[in-house]
């Protein structure tokens with residue numbers, strides 16, 4: 529059956545309604561600027577569910593009604609990352625950061641100021657999302673950097689993860705990397721509910737996010753308040769990326785991803801340190817846990833010439849904040 533005839537048989541508003549809902553999701557999650565109320569959004573979703581129940585053949589994998597799969601998995605499959613997911617070198621003082629900047633300049637044989645992209649370091653679970661021709665085909669944990677776990681069913685339930693990329697100009701193969709985390713408010717509500725129902729409490733939002741992603745039943749994951757923030761690109765094919773990391777983040781936002789609003793470009797390492805101070809002062813007021821700031825050489829050409837030391841890039845460093853109040857760590861198997 530040709531696509532044309534497929535849609536000929538259904539009222540055209542099913543596809544149009546789907547696109548309208550996806551547009552409102554884009555405005556809500558990527559632009560943080562919704563045009564309709566949550567109640568109106570829910571009414572549109574209810575309408576789509578009714579129409580798809582009437583015309584089941586019209587359902588597409590990227591329909592917003594298809595986020596929660598049915599059958600729980602018996603186990604997670606292993607995914608081999610086409611490009612290793614790297615870890616980050618740490619800095620614990622201004623001196624460490626200045627030394628990092630000096631190493632970058634020495635390596636580049638340049639005394640020029642280095643421009644840095646400055647990002648909050650979200651305290652969640654690193655994840656890889658693979659898109660082919662704009663459709664989400666795979667979600668995986670970082671694992672050991674080379675082998676991760678296939679959690680596609682679970683990432684599909686997270687509303688800030690687009691099932692289909694928005695807009696255009698994206699490469700035919702695009703691997704987006706980011707952090708899945710649980711905002712503080714969602715964590716507190718989840719634990720409040722667990723207290724009432726006598727279920728296990730989570731120690732902190734990171735553990736709660738890891739526990740929620742580790743569920744073999746996606747219906748449980750679907751009920752957890754998880755968000756995903758994109759912060760880099762891995763494997764790319766069939767297209768070019770912008771020349772700076774900050775413009776890659778802008779492109780990811782235009783394609784429908786949540787990117788962190790605190791992100792800024794520092795002209796040099798001294799502005800980077802000022803950014804670290806400023807975010808450090810507002811850390812407790814942020815809606816999510818962070819454990820530092822990630823500084824990345826903004827020029828992707830310079831990133832390529834700097835390369836990596838074994839598993840950590842020479843072009844990026846995490847400047848950590850002092851650990852917050854130590855919580856009694858319950859034994860809990862976690863995703864890396």
Ligand SMILES: NC(=O)c1cnc(OC2CCCC2)nc1N
Nearest residue numbers: 614647648649650707759822844
């Ligand atoms: N937890 C974060 O928020 C975070 C982690 N990692 C990175 O970038 C790494 C990825 C590959 C080299 C630099 N950025 C982040 N914002």
